[in-house]
Amino acid sequence: MSSDDEDDLVFKALADRRRRQILDLLKAEPRTTGDLCARFGDSLDRCTVMQHIGVLEKAGLIIARREGRQRWNYLNAGPFKDISDRWISPYAAEAVSLLARLKRDLESQEGEGA
Structure with a gap:
């Protein structure tokens, strides 16, 4: 399976609010399937x-x-790191560079105006 196909599966899985709730529960600790089902009470059946x-x-x-x-269900953080490395970190680095450049430009303008 290609990296793009794997990313598609992750993004589709994260698109549903209830699946994100399950991941939030597993972030705290591993849980049994029965416990996960009980956490949803009457709102979702088993x-x-x-x-x-x-x-x-x-x-x-x-x-x-x-x-x-x-x-027992355990959260696997690996796919989150992969998504972060590919999709978030490069954009975050660019945003930080842009902010640093803006700061330098503003400080430069202050120095010229003083």
Whole structure:
């Protein structure tokens, strides 16, 4: 699978508010599937939560491990770092450079006007 295909899976997984809520829960600590289902109470049934978990797993954002009858879900930070490295960091670096240049220009103008 190409990097673009993997990025598409991550962005599509993150597009749903409920999947982001699941990731927020897993950010604090690993949780069982039963616990994740219980966190949504009556707003989502178990089957729907499992479908969302499946999308997150396919995108590589969750790693699941079975321990006996329980299925533990862990947040996988790797895809977030990949997205950050490819899509956020280069733009952030450019923005910082632009702000530094603006600061120099403004300080230069202050020096000329004083």
